[in-house]
Amino acid sequence: MKPIKRKEFIRKLKILGFTGIYPGSKHDFLICGNHRLAIPSYKEYSIPQIKFLLKEVEKIIGRSLSETEWEDI
Numbered sequence: 788m789k790p791i792k793r794k795e796f797i798r799k800l801k802i803l804g805f806t807g808i809y810p811g812s813k814h815d816f817l818i819c820g821n822h823r824l825a826i827p828s829y830k831e832y833s834i835p836q837i838k839f840l841l842k843e844v845e846k847i848i849g850r851s852l853s854e855t856e857w858e859d860i
Contacts, residue, residue, distance in 0.1 A: 788838070788854050792831050796840075799860045800824070803848060822847040 797802055797808055797817065804819040804825065814825040827836065845851050 788834050788858070790831050790833055791837060793826070793829060795835070796832055797826065798803050799857070800844065803844065820848050 800817055800819075803819070805819045807817045808815050808826065809818070811825065814827060815823045816823045818824075824840070824847060826840075829836075832840070841852060843856065
């Protein structure tokens with residue numbers, strides 16, 4: 788896994804079924820079903836940030852994502 792630009796991260800989430808990017812009070816967010824995922828406004832996400840966000844994504848979509856699946860999206 789390697790750092791990723793915010794725009795690329797959002798693109799991958801949209802492929803997984805998320806919609807938006809909607810402005811929030813402190814963070815922008817994406818929606819998937821009845822769930823909201825807050826997205827930090829940094830231009831690039833570090834590996835620990837990506838791993839943290841992907842754990843939330845896995846809970847929302849109801850399945851796990853392998854690193855290779857994430858890289859291939």
